[in-house]
Amino acid sequence: MAPQKSGTPTRIAAENRRARHDYFIEDDIECGIQLVGSEVKSLRAGRANIAESYATVEGGELWLINAHIPALPQARTFGHDERRRRKLLVHKRELARLWQAIGREGMTLVPLRLYFNEKGIAKLRLGIAKGKRKADKRETERRRDWAREKQRILRERG
16 A cells, blocks of 8 residues: 555545535645644544634734534543634644735635555645635536536547
8 A cells, every 4th residue: 555645635524515615716725724622532533514614813923713512521630621713733834825915805724634654643624725716606506517527428428
């Protein structure tokens, strides 16, 4: 079996499937995330939701806002707030690049995937995105339908 490439997710904890539908993803970046113990256990159980979350730069730091990681019943005593702000870990050069990207018109930072890498460390894949309009979404859907139809025709003709 071939070894995996570095930076590829091994176990996905949460995925934002609507992100590619709602945004044009221009670039993406992998960053670390500061978590407490009960949050890691909850992620390993696959109980997170990042569909409504976003990232922002505040005070020279990158933050993940509105990500939902539910508390485990076993960790009630030393549990965590389910929707707390979580600090994202990136290099200063990458932070400066992200700051410039979101400074442009209509750009935002959208979480695409929360996963554990091959070392077992939780990582977040952030996308630098621009919002789609309704017409753009229809065009994307048209292209997807045509590609599906084309595959069906090719399959039938052999």
